[in-house]
Amino acid sequence: MTTRARALVAGDRFVLNRLLATDLATEGAFDVRELELPWPHVPFGPVAEVDEASGSEEELMTALQGVRVCLTQMAPLTRRILAACPDLELFAVSRGGPVNANLEAATEHGVAVTFAPGRNATSTAEYAVGLVLAAMRRIPQSHLGVVDGRWESSLYAYEETGLELEGATVGLVGAGAVGSRVARILLAFGADVLVADPYADPATLPPGVRFVELDELIATSQVVSLHARVTDETRGLMNAARIAAMPAGSVLVNCARGALVDHTALAAALTDGHLFAAGLDVFDVEPLPPDHPLRHAPHVVMTPHLAGASRAVAERASRMVAAEAGRWLRGRPPLHCANPDVLARVR
Template sequence: MRILAAGDHFVRPELIRTALSRELPGSGGDAPELVELTLPWPYEPFGPVGGVREASGTEEELIGALAGVSVCVTQMAPFTERVFAASSGLRLVAVSRGGPVNVDLAAATRHGVAVSFAPGRNAPAAAEFAIGLMLAAMRRISASDAALQRGVWRGDLYAYDEGGTELDGATVGLVGYGAIGRIVARVLLAFGARVLVADPYTDPAKAAADGVEPVELDILLRRSSVVSLHARLTEETRHLIDARRLALLPAGAVLVNSARGGLLDHGPLPDMLRTGRLGALALDVYDVEPVPDDWPLRDAPHVITTPHLAGATRQTAHRAATITAAEVGRFTRGEPLAHPANPEVFAADRP
């Protein structure tokens, strides 16, 4: 069996190789042959390639690397209809990210290729980052740091009207209560916050047992002084927080989005910030990435921005490689995949 480790400069091929070595036989005639490809992300931004989203590299280089390959482990490679059509021996694509957005699942299924993914790979990192954004926004950490770097001592931030707010005693609303949202909630509760969650797929009894209060989204927005987004982006959730729902927020509320830029309608935000209707905005994800030079929020007040870094820890990269290598191990042993994206393709039947 020939395996392609199509890594990049985050989930690097050597991480994939090391993780695979723990799952697969290392010697003898049955030992797999491992070949490697390094894609340019993150030194070159990901984007749409051949009809798939958030991919890195080209279809041509991937097709060339897939010659004779039956299994590919990747984070960003563009698995399009064209790639599947040109790779007749391919049987499994193990994607080392929370969702296989770089894979045309319909094409994979038509060509009999199983696809798996790596849920939870970045949950601790993304949860920590969301908490960091909240604190930075609520306590003016970024603004005061930037001023001091310019030589300006912002003693005025101790004035009552400029003072920050605390998580202790605050009502924080989490839109989405999956792996990341649950960790965020646990940390917020430790800070002394009251936590509301809006997620139609969450069992209310389990949420209540966690110490959080499940509510409808509109109610959450009305009651929360801090709102953090943790939902997955689908056609159902695109612009989930639109102008109507933004207007439900209490005056001066803090809004954090470290999930997906498409969850939030960015149009109303500059005016809301300038009028004080929105107290602060912290973003790690955007409607267009990278943001353009004429981005409307660039000169709006009380905005904290980071370049899609919530999952950027070394531990995330190691977990991603480990989870996908385990899927390859299951595949080679004829076992069902733990995280199939197209379960109608039975990977266990394709050793």
């Protein structure tokens, strides 16, 4: 008789337990235990030495007793939890990076940690293009005018009208999983797409995209959309000097990471009219504090880090971590292991 491996699905109100349990059932014989975490209704935060986690060490230590596989998005994996849960072998995190897991401690305890790269690439790309359109045409501001009882036909005045994507030069800073999808969408709009990314493979981008240096992209693009990772090289990439180098009346969009932009300089460029508009889903401080300069800047579209929030993302993420559990059950190495050194020591 085959022994069923005990698994914990520790979902939340985005990556649901029912999704995880259903997908896990297609991967093999698991004895499933469930724990529902309160995110996003309760914000994530640090738990002991890990960040962006939901739930407590105590409830995870209880739920993980006798468990060999855990599927989660936000559950913490700390040194204390690992020490208290010796049966755990696989911790599959359904997000682009397992920041809620202590990888060093997991490796020491022989626990493989996996993640789900690219789970939200399509969602983020579509959202970025949506922000481009919303900023270029000032759609949210017009909507609020109608809600407030104003029918602002004065917005037809030449100086108040928006911009078009067709024929516009749009510069993408970064052309990975998200940026390459944005490029394909923009080309369909008829935009002239430039890319600045020293690490991108031209073969992964659609025909018609032109590679240029960053300074040329910034100086010639009517829209600049950011899709880069935060590194020592890119932190503060869009500083006051680079924002000033953008053409007058241009648009800046960021769905990547808030640390790429000097938000004080951006607010100043919007206030003095150098930039036509901006669209932002990420910020240097989240949630946005009451005294943040962008709260008082004109012509900025802001959303609360929602680019990756789609039902398809939750469903895709669930399938990805369930597939990792299936590989583990069949004795195969995980596809996306964040601590590959552990693989030689387990199973």
